[in-house]
Amino acid sequence: MVQETHVSAANLIFPLFIVEGNNQKTEVMSMPGIYRYSIDNLLREIESCLKLGLNSFDLFPNISEELKDKYATESYREESLYLRAIREVKNNFPEAIVVTDVAMDPYSSDGHDGIVKNGEILNDETLDILGKMALAHARCGADIIAPSDMMDGRVGYIRQVLDDNGFINVSIMSYSAKYASAFYGPFRDALNSAPKFGDKKTYQMNPANQREALIEARLDEAEGADFLMVKPALAYLDVIKLIKDNTELPVAAYNVSGEYAMLKAAVQKGWLNEQRSVTEVLTGIRRAGASAILTYHAKEVLENKWLTP
Ligand code: PBG
Secondary structure, eight states, rough: OOOOOOOOGGEEEEEEESSSSSSSEEEEETEEEEEEEEEHHHHHHHHHOOOOOOEEOOOEOOOOOOOBTTTOOGOOOOTTTHHHHHHHHHHTTTTTTTEEOOSGGBBTTTTOEEEETTEEHHHHHHHHHHHHHHHHHHHHHHSEEEEOOTTTTTTHHHHHHHTTTTOOTTTEEEEEEEEGGGGGGHHHHHHTTSSSSSSSSTBBBOOTTSHHHHHHHHHHHHHHEEEEEEEGGGGGGGHHHHHHTSSSSSSEEEEEEHHHHHEEEEEEETTTHHHHHHHHHHHHHHHTTHHHHHTHHHHHHHHOSOOOO
């Protein structure tokens, strides 16, 4: 009766990794229990999640190296792995909420989220590619577009492209305060998407900054975002709370790959109680103010009935 915070299936978004091929299901080494699925197995996985009441998914593609180029052209090619996957999921499960990732890095031969020239990221030139990618996702049936690239001005640009093409009902979940974090390591292993040189510090945020997150969030809100996301979650609960207190928009938080990996590693060693630590993490993120939590724990908490009613 007096418990202030609850976590339910409706709060959870399950990130899923996709790989080319048939009947593929390969575990990500640094993320026990998390797999890269070929499209056929992805559909099976989504079906089993839907049965558990988990109905929101964020898809990420593992692209083979020879399809990558400087301009991420594979990201909007009609028959690409990613676009086929979105279409298949929405055709088979129209009730599933499909969140799509807009960023160049899985398709970029430089492993960066923007176009690289002379070692620098070209912010404005990148917007054109992000717009093409977002539009391609919308045409395949994406419900929510989630730009994770951190280019300035991309929310407004993508909103305009979507509206101009009649996709007025497709939402934008913006990675507003995305920090240049060490905790993305396992994700980059999963997608083989690590930067080929340098780091992402010229476009992702400095972990030391809190007030700057408000600037980023306010810009995204003004540009038409429907959700504001903070990422990672655990080292940034103050940022989640700050943004929550300063917006009427729903706030999302990404409980990232490294956060998942460290918890699982400790559980494997017998150093942490899995059920208690997973539910405490999710409750803490909810308590800080997140309505939506992107988490690799989404399926297991429902399968094991770890959430309290
Ligand atoms: C890149 C992207 C990253 C994640 C989601 N989208 C990694 C990065 O910025 O290098 C990380 C997610 C995770 O670690 O779970 N556009």
